[in-house]
Amino acid sequence: MKQTTKTLLGLLALLVIAGAIGGAVLWTNKDEAKKAEEKQKTDKLFDFDKAQVKSLRISKDGQQVAQLEKGDKGWRLLKPVPADGDFPMIDSLLGSLDSLKQKKEIEGAKDLQQFGLATPAVEVALKLQDGKELGLQIGAENTFDNTLYAKRIGDGTVRVIDSYQKATFDRTAFDLREKRVAQLEDSIDVKRVEVTGLKFPYTLEKEGGSWKVNGAPADTANADAVGNALKNLRATAVASENATSLKEFGLDKPLATVKVTAGETTRTVLIGQAKGGAVAQKTYAKRADSPVVYEVDKQILATLTKQPFDLANKELAKVDREALRKAVFESPAGKVVITRSKNTPSDGGIAEETFTVVEPQKGPAKKWKVSSALYTAGSLRAVSFEGPVPAEKDLAKYGLDKPKTATMLGEGDKVLARIRIGAEKDGKRYALADGFDKLVLVDKGIVDDFPWTAADALESPPAPATPQASK
Numbered sequence: 001m002k003q004t005t006k007t008l009l010g011l012l013a014l015l016v017i018a019g020a021i022g023g024a025v026l027w028t029n030k031d032e033a034k035k036a037e038e039k040q041k042t043d044k045l046f047d048f049d050k051a052q053v054k055s056l057r058i059s060k061d062g063q064q065v066a067q068l069e070k071g072d073k074g075w076r077l078l079k080p081v082p083a084d085g086d087f088p089m090i091d092s093l094l095g096s097l098d099s100l101k102q103k104k105e106i107e108g109a110k111d112l113q114q115f116g117l118a119t120p121a122v123e124v125a126l127k128l129q130d131g132k133e134l135g136l137q138i139g140a141e142n143t144f145d146n147t148l149y150a151k152r153i154g155d156g157t158v159r160v161i162d163s164y165q166k167a168t169f170d171r172t173a174f175d176l177r178e179k180r181v182a183q184l185e186d187s188i189d190v191k192r193v194e195v196t197g198l199k200f201p202y203t204l205e206k207e208g209g210s211w212k213v214n215g216a217p218a219d220t221a222n223a224d225a226v227g228n229a230l231k232n233l234r235a236t237a238v239a240s241e242n243a244t245s246l247k248e249f250g251l252d253k254p255l256a257t258v259k260v261t262a263g264e265t266t267r268t269v270l271i272g273q274a275k276g277g278a279v280a281q282k283t284y285a286k287r288a289d290s291p292v293v294y295e296v297d298k299q300i301l302a303t304l305t306k307q308p309f310d311l312a313n314k315e316l317a318k319v320d321r322e323a324l325r326k327a328v329f330e331s332p333a334g335k336v337v338i339t340r341s342k343n344t345p346s347d348g349g350i351a352e353e354t355f356t357v358v359e360p361q362k363g364p365a366k367k368w369k370v371s372s373a374l375y376t377a378g379s380l381r382a383v384s385f386e387g388p389v390p391a392e393k394d395l396a397k398y399g400l401d402k403p404k405t406a407t408m409l410g411e412g413d414k415v416l417a418r419i420r421i422g423a424e425k426d427g428k429r430y431a432l433a434d435g436f437d438k439l440v441l442v443d444k445g446i447v448d449d450f451p452w453t454a455a456d457a458l459e460s461p462p463a464p465a466t467p468q469a470s471k
Helices: 003-043 087-098 165-168 219-232 299-304 367-377 392-398 444-448
Strands: 053-060 064-072 074-079 122-128 133-143 146-150 159-162 190-196 202-207 209-213 235-240 256-262 265-273 282-287 294-298 326-331 334-343 352-359 384-388 406-407 415-425 428-433 438-443
Touching: 053 087, 053 265, 074 087, 087 122, 122 165, 133 165, 159 294, 190 219, 202 219, 209 219, 209 235, 219 256, 219 299, 256 438, 265 299, 282 299, 326 367, 334 367, 367 406, 392 415, 438 444
Parallel strands: none
Antiparallel strands: 053 064, 053 122, 064 074, 122 133, 133 146, 146 159, 190 202, 190 256, 202 209, 235 294, 256 265, 265 282, 282 294, 326 334, 326 406, 334 352, 384 438, 406 415, 415 428, 428 438
């Protein structure tokens, strides 16, 4: 046999052996994956569709604490008192039960008393639409390894689960009942809030994306805060299921009466505080169409109690950064003109802003200082109102006869915003803005830091190189 033939046969043999080894490894991997999949299925204690659950019952130490049923309008608490159910909480509980996995099984376990399962500490029982019943019983804790003994209802096998799972299923009737006071849909924005009973009553109304307060432009952040606080107001406890006297809760003469509208739904909520006794200083809320009195966080009163300035629009300028092309800063010392451009790199990367000083001399601008100044000037807010816009003859009183002026310009030098800055008062400065009908004070530190001079705006030239000493 020729040497070449021998070599080829040897290579072929090696390939066959390698193929056999590869096949064995592949088979082993498939087998391991199959075993892992089977173990996953074995470790999973339940397999049901949450949507098919018709009823839910929770018991503790052999005593039922909550019974709920799902109807056409969602979950309803039946016992110990009738109330709407808390859908997110119930859905989360059912999801946790469906995904619950055991750590191991206790072989040959027969004495349930030994594992705290003769009278389970917690039992969660479900009934599905097809009549099938299933559930979980949780017994004693094994403090040695932080685990719990548990079993399925109707199944004698004792299993071990992580101890943190107990908190998931150890729920009270209050946990599972609806706690949103106004019961407004989470997915629908509040569009109107009418608050009476306060020293300064007010009505907020949303038109498009903007709020108005008593018909005038409102402060968006504060208006949103009021609307969201009411929509998300949740009970921390139930003070009375059917109050016969509202006086003990301070609701006979509420501190605030709120009409809140989201979509087509309007709710009236009374909010008060008890004036004496053991419940003094607790804050209560009650819907006008419900007999239930809830205890709520006292912060709701602070959120609702606003001064007129709090809710009024304080935004002197609102400039779309992408529309900005130029900024002019004028003062008695002169004028600084800065252009802004944004060009997409040839490689298709992220476009970067470029700022250039074009007056009184040309040169690259201090990027971070100028960028920050333009952002601030384009979103400047008043810190207080000082009255109506003064007459021309009175401008000197406020240093506004010869002001510093910041002007934001768009395409074709269209004026986007113009703000005049005047004299100092109490660490602030007087200001007037085009389109804003009030004399205001603004933060002195912010406006004084604008690039009012070329030195403020221009990037410093690099220091000249130091000649190296000859060796």
